[in-house]
Amino acid sequence: MGMDSDLFCEGLVRRFGNNAAVDHVSFDVPAGTFFSILGPSGCGKTTLLRMLAGFDKPDDGNIHIRGQRMNDVPPNHRPVNMVFQHLALFPTMSVGDNIGYGLKRRKIPLAERRKRTARVLEQVGLPDLEHRNPQELSGGQRQRVALARCLVLEPTLLLLDEPLGALDLKLREQMKVELKHLQKQFGTTFVYITHDQSEAMVMSDQVAVMRDGRFDQVAPPEELYREPETPFVAGFVGDNNRLSGELLAVRDNLADVRLDDGTLVQGRVASDNLKRGQRAELYIRPESLVLSGDALNSGYSAMQATVRTTLFDGANSRVEAECGGQPVYARLPQDGSAPRLSADSSIRLAWNPTLARVFGADSL
Amino acid sequence: MKSSVSRLSLWLLLTPFLLWIVLLVLLPHLQMLRVSFQVRESWDTIAWGVEQYQNFFTESYYWRTFVRTGVMSLFTTFLTLLIAFPIAWYIARLARGRSKGILFLACLIPFWASELVRTYGWMILLRESGLFSSWLQALGWADGPVEMLYNDVAVIVGLVYNGLLFMVVPLVTTLDGMDENLVEAGYDLGGGHGTVLREIVVPWAMPGIVSGCIVVFMLTLGSYLTPILMGGKDSAWFTEQIFTQFITRFNWEQGAALGVLLLVLSSVIVWLGLKISGQSLRKVMG
Numbered sequence: 001m002g003m004d005s006d007l008f009c010e011g012l013v014r015r016f017g018n019n020a021a022v023d024h025v026s027f028d029v030p031a032g033t034f035f036s037i038l039g040p041s042g043c044g045k046t047t048l049l050r051m052l053a054g055f056d057k058p059d060d061g062n063i064h065i066r067g068q069r070m071n072d073v074p075p076n077h078r079p080v081n082m083v084f085q086h087l088a089l090f091p092t093m094s095v096g097d098n099i100g101y102g103l104k105r106r107k108i109p110l111a112e113r114r115k116r117t118a119r120v121l122e123q124v125g126l127p128d129l130e131h132r133n134p135q136e137l138s139g140g141q142r143q144r145v146a147l148a149r150c151l152v153l154e155p156t157l158l159l160l161d162e163p164l165g166a167l168d169l170k171l172r173e174q175m176k177v178e179l180k181h182l183q184k185q186f187g188t189t190f191v192y193i194t195h196d197q198s199e200a201m202v203m204s205d206q207v208a209v210m211r212d213g214r215f216d217q218v219a220p221p222e223e224l225y226r227e228p229e230t231p232f233v234a235g236f237v238g239d240n241n242r243l244s245g246e247l248l249a250v251r252d253n254l255a256d257v258r259l260d261d262g263t264l265v266q267g268r269v270a271s272d273n274l275k276r277g278q279r280a281e282l283y284i285r286p287e288s289l290v291l292s293g294d295a296l297n298s299g300y301s302a303m304q305a306t307v308r309t310t311l312f313d314g315a316n317s318r319v320e321a322e323c324g325g326q327p328v329y330a331r332l333p334q335d336g337s338a339p340r341l342s343a344d345s346s347i348r349l350a351w352n353p354t355l356a357r358v359f360g361a362d363s364l
Numbered sequence: 365m366k367s368s369v370s371r372l373s374l375w376l377l378l379t380p381f382l383l384w385i386v387l388l389v390l391l392p393h394l395q396m397l398r399v400s401f402q403v404r405e406s407w408d409t410i411a412w413g414v415e416q417y418q419n420f421f422t423e424s425y426y427w428r429t430f431v432r433t434g435v436m437s438l439f440t441t442f443l444t445l446l447i448a449f450p451i452a453w454y455i456a457r458l459a460r461g462r463s464k465g466i467l468f469l470a471c472l473i474p475f476w477a478s479e480l481v482r483t484y485g486w487m488i489l490l491r492e493s494g495l496f497s498s499w500l501q502a503l504g505w506a507d508g509p510v511e512m513l514y515n516d517v518a519v520i521v522g523l524v525y526n527g528l529l530f531m532v533v534p535l536v537t538t539l540d541g542m543d544e545n546l547v548e549a550g551y552d553l554g555g556g557h558g559t560v561l562r563e564i565v566v567p568w569a570m571p572g573i574v575s576g577c578i579v580v581f582m583l584t585l586g587s588y589l590t591p592i593l594m595g596g597k598d599s600a601w602f603t604e605q606i607f608t609q610f611i612t613r614f615n616w617e618q619g620a621a622l623g624v625l626l627l628v629l630s631s632v633i634v635w636l637g638l639k640i641s642g643q644s645l646r647k648v649m650g
Binding site for chain 1: 563
């Protein structure tokens with residue numbers, strides 16, 4: 001455990017019946033960082049967060065906050081505050097009373113409470129809203145009040161349970177950036193759970209990808225994207241194409257794979273113990289696929305595919321093709337270099353083998 | 365043509381309501397009001413006056429009973445709230461699935477019997493030769509038969525029991541709609557049990573609390589059977605005096621005046637209750 005870590009968990013387990021919702025999870029969050037736990041619904045991330053907040057108790061393992069063991073500390077005595085999924089602003093109190101609630105519990109005198117409330121509202125960009133009711137605010141404003149209500153208490157750790165889920169797309173994009181700035185501004189350690197990989201990627205210093213109660217990988221967003229350690233991470237974080245085939249050979253950290261339609265391709269070895277002849281899966285990102293058939297580097301792998309349709313989405317436009325019965329997506333550059341593609345025409349998709357990752361099929 | 369049809373259907377729909385309001389609520393009360401201001405001078409002449417109301421204030425027995433009834437009704441309402449709140453909390457927040465329905469039904473079942481039967485049920489338990497008395501003797505905690513009936517405590521027990529359902533139902537309804545996260549947020553931000561209850565749960569449940577209290581208070585204030593059957597000589601209830609005036613003494617004028625006063629009392633107390641709790645009648649009943 002690092003001396004400057006705000007949150008340190010070791011071997012956390014929480015079982016519901018025979019099913020372990022959280023299964024031996026250990027991690028360390030350095031002070032002042034933005035830590036995200038990313039996973040599909042039902043992966044145990046909410047259970048994990050509730051244990052950190054104190055609403056649920058681990059069956060095994062320890063939670064340390066700034067070096068203090070927290071397992072038996074009730075939620076109202078933990079230096080931890082939580083922004084709930086639906087915010088849980090107290091509807092019977094004004095914005096000012098919502099924010100003052102926690103301060104009042106600490107017996108801070110009224111004048112000081114007012115001062116701090118006004119200051120934190122200013123910091124989250126909602127000056128002079130103390131006397132409004134939460135119901136009168138917009139979704140984005142309510143979000144900020146919920147944040148302010150926690151941040152005014154200067155917690156060691158701020159837990160956020162997918163608070164952006166209820167916002168519309170545009171506001172969500174805006175709040176993502178805003179949250180990151182607020183975290184930097186306050187310097188509070190954030191632990192954020194989400195199923196939206198884009199939220200996790202944009203905001204976090206570290207992202208833990210969670211599946212079936214365990215962490216698959218904990219890494220900074222870019223590393224997660226470029227160097228996924230498991231097929232699940234490769235498929236869950238960002239768009240990815242999965243091509244299955246048979247492993248022929250491994251040399252110089254490159255694996256030769258024969259795809260199911262017979263094409264020979266290459267990719268970087270991503271899992272240990274790859275054996276000749278075993279089933280393998282090659283992951284290649286849509287933006288790593290090159291469309292033109294000519295002007296190819298000699299070292300590139302290539303395969304033949306049939307165009308199904310093109311999906312125009314501005315900078316994120318893609319072509320949907322099919323190769324040996326498997327769908328493949330490739331990014332269509334919008335600088336005019338992309339060829340015109342008609343349905344059912346044949347294209348060659350090529351890639352630099354170091355950008356593709358090969359996993360054993362059984363390691364999923 | 366079309367508008368006349370819709371107007372006709374509107375009137376047809378309104379008629380039962382208007383009949384009910386006018387015939388059963390408005391007219392009898394106006395009549396009562398009129399009768400209460402009539403003074404009988406001789407067997408065939410009647411004058412207008414406030415003699416009956418003067419009687420009420422000069423005859424201490426009237427207004428003492430009046431105050432007693434009001435105070436005891438308020439106390440009963442408060443006690444019912446205290447008992448009903450944990451029950452409602454359990455039904456609304458803790459019970460799950462089938463047990464929730466069964467518990468709710470358990471609160472409802474006593475009301476399939478009439479008030480008379482329910483009150484006699486309590487009398488079987490509380491009277492001198494009743495169940496509780498014989499248990500106390502069997503356990504050796506009492507030497508002889510214990511009379512638990514015919515006092516104020518027995519009256520309040522009966523009244524609380526009669527009012528409980530009408531308090532539980534609105535409380536369950538409001539507590540049911542409360543987001544669990546509100547309570548958790550209350551603890552998360554540093555509140556203890558008392559704080560969360562006082563600052564978050566009670567303000568949220570306020571419309572249910574007030575509507576339950578109004579109903580229970582009205583029922584208690586206007587109840588007749590329970591205080592008569594379970595109360596003693598000294599536990600006079602105001603409704604009893606109204607009954608005496610109308611039926612025993614055939615003094616309709618005095619009975620009407622007492623009835624009007626009871627209506628004024630309950631209206632004033634409900635109005636005060638709404639003012640103090642900061643609720644509006646529309647919010648509470650809607």
